[in-house]
Amino acid sequence: MRFGFVNKDNMSLLTDLYELTMAQVYYKKGMNSTAIFDFYIRPAENRSYFINAGLQQVIYYLTNLHFTAEDLEYLRSTGLFEKEFLDYLKNFRFTGNLYAVAEGEVVFPNEPVVQIEAPMIEAQIVETFVINTLQHPILVATKAMRAFSVARGTLLIDFGLRRAHGTDAGMKAARSAYIGGFAGTSNVLAGKEYGIPVFGTMAHSFILAHRNEIEAFKNFIDVYPENSILLVDTYDTIEGVYNAVKAVKEIGLKQFKGIRIDSGNLLELSKKAREILDREGFKEAVIIASGGINEYKIKELLDRGAPIDGWGVGTELVVSADLPYLDCAYKLVEYDGRPVMKFSSKKRTLPFKKQIYRVFQDGIFHKDIITRYDESVENGRPLLQLYIKNGQPVKEFPPLQDVREKAINSFRKLPDELKDITASRQVLPELSQSIKDQIKKLEKKFLKRREK
Amino acid sequence: MRFGFVNKDNMSLLTDLYELTMAQVYYKKGMNSTAIFDFYIRPAENRSYFINAGLQQVIYYLTNLHFTAEDLEYLRSTGLFEKEFLDYLKNFRFTGNLYAVAEGEVVFPNEPVVQIEAPMIEAQIVETFVINTLQHPILVATKAMRAFSVARGTLLIDFGLRRAHGTDAGMKAARSAYIGGFAGTSNVLAGKEYGIPVFGTMAHSFILAHRNEIEAFKNFIDVYPENSILLVDTYDTIEGVYNAVKAVKEIGLKQFKGIRIDSGNLLELSKKAREILDREGFKEAVIIASGGINEYKIKELLDRGAPIDGWGVGTELVVSADLPYLDCAYKLVEYDGRPVMKFSSKKRTLPFKKQIYRVFQDGIFHKDIITRYDESVENGRPLLQLYIKNGQPVKEFPPLQDVREKAINSFRKLPDELKDITASRQVLPELSQSIKDQIKKLEKKFLKRREK
Numbered sequence: 001m002r003f004g005f006v007n008k009d010n011m012s013l014l015t016d017l018y019e020l021t022m023a024q025v026y027y028k029k030g031m032n033s034t035a036i037f038d039f040y041i042r043p044a045e046n047r048s049y050f051i052n053a054g055l056q057q058v059i060y061y062l063t064n065l066h067f068t069a070e071d072l073e074y075l076r077s078t079g080l081f082e083k084e085f086l087d088y089l090k091n092f093r094f095t096g097n098l099y100a101v102a103e104g105e106v107v108f109p110n111e112p113v114v115q116i117e118a119p120m121i122e123a124q125i126v127e128t129f130v131i132n133t134l135q136h137p138i139l140v141a142t143k144a145m146r147a148f149s150v151a152r153g154t155l156l157i158d159f160g161l162r163r164a165h166g167t168d169a170g171m172k173a174a175r176s177a178y179i180g181g182f183a184g185t186s187n188v189l190a191g192k193e194y195g196i197p198v199f200g201t202m203a204h205s206f207i208l209a210h211r212n213e214i215e216a217f218k219n220f221i222d223v224y225p226e227n228s229i230l231l232v233d234t235y236d237t238i239e240g241v242y243n244a245v246k247a248v249k250e251i252g253l254k255q256f257k258g259i260r261i262d263s264g265n266l267l268e269l270s271k272k273a274r275e276i277l278d279r280e281g282f283k284e285a286v287i288i289a290s291g292g293i294n295e296y297k298i299k300e301l302l303d304r305g306a307p308i309d310g311w312g313v314g315t316e317l318v319v320s321a322d323l324p325y326l327d328c329a330y331k332l333v334e335y336d337g338r339p340v341m342k343f344s345s346k347k348r349t350l351p352f353k354k355q356i357y358r359v360f361q362d363g364i365f366h367k368d369i370i371t372r373y374d375e376s377v378e379n380g381r382p383l384l385q386l387y388i389k390n391g392q393p394v395k396e397f398p399p400l401q402d403v404r405e406k407a408i409n410s411f412r413k414l415p416d417e418l419k420d421i422t423a424s425r426q427v428l429p430e431l432s433q434s435i436k437d438q439i440k441k442l443e444k445k446f447l448k449r450r451e452k
Numbered sequence: 453m454r455f456g457f458v459n460k461d462n463m464s465l466l467t468d469l470y471e472l473t474m475a476q477v478y479y480k481k482g483m484n485s486t487a488i489f490d491f492y493i494r495p496a497e498n499r500s501y502f503i504n505a506g507l508q509q510v511i512y513y514l515t516n517l518h519f520t521a522e523d524l525e526y527l528r529s530t531g532l533f534e535k536e537f538l539d540y541l542k543n544f545r546f547t548g549n550l551y552a553v554a555e556g557e558v559v560f561p562n563e564p565v566v567q568i569e570a571p572m573i574e575a576q577i578v579e580t581f582v583i584n585t586l587q588h589p590i591l592v593a594t595k596a597m598r599a600f601s602v603a604r605g606t607l608l609i610d611f612g613l614r615r616a617h618g619t620d621a622g623m624k625a626a627r628s629a630y631i632g633g634f635a636g637t638s639n640v641l642a643g644k645e646y647g648i649p650v651f652g653t654m655a656h657s658f659i660l661a662h663r664n665e666i667e668a669f670k671n672f673i674d675v676y677p678e679n680s681i682l683l684v685d686t687y688d689t690i691e692g693v694y695n696a697v698k699a700v701k702e703i704g705l706k707q708f709k710g711i712r713i714d715s716g717n718l719l720e721l722s723k724k725a726r727e728i729l730d731r732e733g734f735k736e737a738v739i740i741a742s743g744g745i746n747e748y749k750i751k752e753l754l755d756r757g758a759p760i761d762g763w764g765v766g767t768e769l770v771v772s773a774d775l776p777y778l779d780c781a782y783k784l785v786e787y788d789g790r791p792v793m794k795f796s797s798k799k800r801t802l803p804f805k806k807q808i809y810r811v812f813q814d815g816i817f818h819k820d821i822i823t824r825y826d827e828s829v830e831n832g833r834p835l836l837q838l839y840i841k842n843g844q845p846v847k848e849f850p851p852l853q854d855v856r857e858k859a860i861n862s863f864r865k866l867p868d869e870l871k872d873i874t875a876s877r878q879v880l881p882e883l884s885q886s887i888k889d890q891i892k893k894l895e896k897k898f899l900k901r902r903e904k
Contacts, residue, residue, distance in 0.1 A: 001508060001511070001845075002645050003460070003509050003512045003513075004620070004623040004624070004627065004641075004642070004645045004646065005457070005459050005460065006620060006641065007457050008457065010641060010644075011641075013640045013644055014613070014619055014622060014623075014639070014641040015613075015641075016611070016613060016614070016638040017638050017639075017640050017652030018653055018654055018655060019652075019655075020640065020652075021652050021654070021675075021676065022654055022658045022672075024675060025676075028674075028675055029671050029674075031661065031662075035657075035661065056453060057455055057456070059453070060453050060455045074643070078643070080676070080679065120661060124655075124658075127657075128613055129619075131615070132613060132614050132615075132616060132622055133618075133619070135614070135617075136616075136617040139617075161466070162468070162579070162580045162584050162587070162782075163583070163587060163777050164584060164588075164617065164618075165588040165616065165617035165618065165620075165621035165770075166585075166616075166617065166618060166620030166621040166624050167458040167463065167466055167581075167584060167585070167620045168457075168617075168619045168620035169588075169618040169620065170584055171456040171458065172456070172618050175456065186469050186470065187466070187469075188466070188467055188468070188469050188472065188526075188527075189456075189458065189462060189463075189466040190456070191526070191530070192462075192526040193454050193456045194456065198530065199469060200468060200472075200473050201470055202474055203471075203576075203579070204783070204794055205474075205487075205489070205576065205783065206576075208784045208792045208793075208794060209478075209487065209572060209784060219477050219481050220474075222477075223473075223480055224477075224532070227532065318617075319617070319771070319776040320776075324771040324772075324776035325773065326615075331656070331657065332661060335660070335661045340660045340661070341660075342660060342686060393453075397453060
């Protein structure tokens with residue numbers, strides 16, 4: 001019975017077969033000069049910005065990559081690989097450089113969020129994992145920030161582990177949601193591994209296992225007098241609120257943490273619940289809402305005055321329901337000192353090793369400019385930083401709280417029309433004059449060659 | 453730097469915090485009688501059936517569950533758990549029973565696909581992981597079968613690893629797609645771990661790294677004379693087909709495996725490519741299409757006569773783009789011998805330990821009937837089987853190929869109106885008279901209690 005867990009010692013095979021067959025061709029043909037690949041996101045209709053995330057895992061991957069004897073034995077068994085190449089893989093390590101935009105930073109379509117510069121075989125083999133490891137965190141951190149942007153300081157908790165696409169997605173969602181401004185997660189392992197605050201309430205099954213609601217509430221409060229969020233909608237929500245109040249009073253507490261409503265008309269129910277709680281002397285008890293929550297519902301409910309203090313956001317966050325995948329790519333832009341460009345179709349690539357400069361006006365984001373790597377832009381802040389040099393990590397990672405703060409600050413500097421969750425405005429980076437000129441030259445050369 | 457890998461030794465904490473806080477309450481209150489929980493799927497608008505998958509991993513989880521000293525130390529550090537309960541967790545094992553529908557079987561909404569019968573604490577703690585581990589495999593196996601149902605015997609390959617939500621989703625997608633009728637995957641680790649056939653072609657970067665297409669093709673063919681699928685759309689697709697032919701001829705081969713088209717008008721391009729390949733004597737060379745493929749596009753292209761022999765299906769398969777999550781639940785249906793039912797809202801639950809009987813007419817699926825566990829139905833095949841008894845696995849797992857065959861056979865027995873990918877007909881199981889009567893009794897009892 002194989003679970004299929006991915007770990008440090010088998011992740012090197014978590015790649016598309018063609019990465020390895022192409023690598024063997026490169027190896028046999030001696031094509032292993034320096035290549036530069038860009039990871040970037042293509043425009044998406046319903047996102048004006050993205051929050052960068054997932055980088056730390058990419059760096060872990062690149063600096064731990066190796067093929068075990070078991071890996072090599074499997075590759076041999078496919079009949080596709082020769083002994084010489086398998087021997088080469090035996091000592092394979094990533095020896096290149098990685099430039100990247102910091103986690104938490106706002107990024108836009110067409111920008112090289114990650115740029116890898118390495119011998120061709122190394123840069124190629126890592127493609128699949130790099131895309132896999134960046135896409136979902138960016139999706140979730142962005143979705144989270146959209147919720148944060150309309151939550152007006154109310155508490156946002158990731159409740160999505162059960163509906164994430166597998167175990168790793170559950171971990172990444174918790175981490176990425178936290179980066180995107182969430183206060184914490186229900187995922188205990190994410191709490192342990194990443195130091196994210198963990199939150200929890202109770203399930204309907206807990207109520208149903210008792211003979212009645214009051215008994216269930218009392219049992220919970222008795223064990224967690226300071227930490228009980230009582231779930232009130234198992235039978236009838238308003239009756240549930242009264243039962244919560246009754247249970248707290250019968251136990252003899254002056255205050256309790258709050259209630260959760262998981263279904264029904266959240267606007268009406270939260271208003272009635274607030275009234276009851278206030279009238280009964282529990283002004284500090286919070287109201288948490290959950291069940292199909294997303295940024296649109298949070299905005300609407302708060303706009304209409306729902307007295308909701310916090311949100312359990314699950315499914316729609318962790319699968320990024322209105323945008324379940326990014327149109328993102330990892331493309332060759334330079335090989336052996338030669339700029340490389342894909343002309344076919346509309347999916348053109350941007351050649352050259354590059355830098356991104358961010359320009360602000362009066363403290364507000366104005367534009368990003370993409371340049372050749374060695375250009376500079378006055379008053380522009382370079383976004384791409386060196387994280388791996390010759391295979392070695394060269395940059396300390398900030399604590400996750402600092403990444404979260406960076407994300408919030410980076411978001412806050414956006415102009416209002418980009419912050420709006422219904423905004424469809426697309427920000428694309430400008431190209432520097434120098435890079436534009438050089439692209440024109442390449443186009444001419446390409447057209448000439450085609451005419452022959 | 454923490455990657456956050458999930459493995460056998462830390463998966464017990466991959467759960468929602470409330471599972472553990474509720475468990476502590478149960479523990480302290482001595483509420484650990486037998487509970488029965490159902491995992492089931494609620495109706496989805498754009499799915500008429502589901503293919504069951506993910507069960508093997510659930511069984512692995514349940515039979516390996518344990519808390520390590522590190523886990524317990526983390527739980528202690530949260531301040532939420534008392535020493536006595538942590539000591540209990542130290543020796544915690546799953547000692548219950550698991551009944552489930554076999555992997556590969558067609559299932560319908562509201563059916564208990566998995567039924568867990570265990571002491572309350574054990575049955576509760578496993579909730580989050582069980583849902584997480586079943587949902588995504590069912591989504592992908594179902595999406596795969598939809599593609600299989602319209603592919604008319606053409607080859608279907610999972611190309612989705614890079615766009616899956618994390619590493620585990622990439623593994624589960626490959627396995628589930630194979631169950632759902634795919635021929636294989638590009639995911640090498642899935643090939644190794646699950647014995648799934650692996651496939652691969654080449655990337656645009658491979659072409660771009662060479663000075664021209666012909667050189668790139670020749671280098672690849674030279675290393676893989678029998679295994680080259682040449683990617684022809686980097687510059688101009690039709691020119692690419694001619695270059696492929698030229699490269700093969702210059703190398704001196706009589707045949708080659710085929711070409712891949714990843715963009716553009718796949719109908720026109722595949723027709724032209726077929727013409728050229730046939731004319732040039734390469735009648736056996738296949739045409740593989742990729743790029744934004746889903747079951748709707750496969751159907752349309754084949755309906756219109758596109759001579760496409762195989763499909764690389766990626767993103768839309770692995771994230772199940774038109775249904776990125778299941779509305780699924782894990783609900784208490786019996787506790788301590790007492791049937792349990794949630795009445796609030798429309799999300800009612802079905803009380804009692806149950807069995808599902810499948811009834812065929814003339815070899816075609818007719819209906820499913822849900823009964824009490826000890827009822828029987830004439831000519832009905834019981835779907836729920838015992839997989840874990842008192843914590844021990846009691847059923848051999850069939851090879852994955854057999855699960856795939858079961859899925860295909862189970863699908864083939866559906867009536868045509870359910871097989872249609874645009875069908876919106878919902879099949880819901882019937883309830884046996886006995887279970888209906890008993891639900892009515894419970895309702896009466898509940899209403900009486902409410903009137904008091």
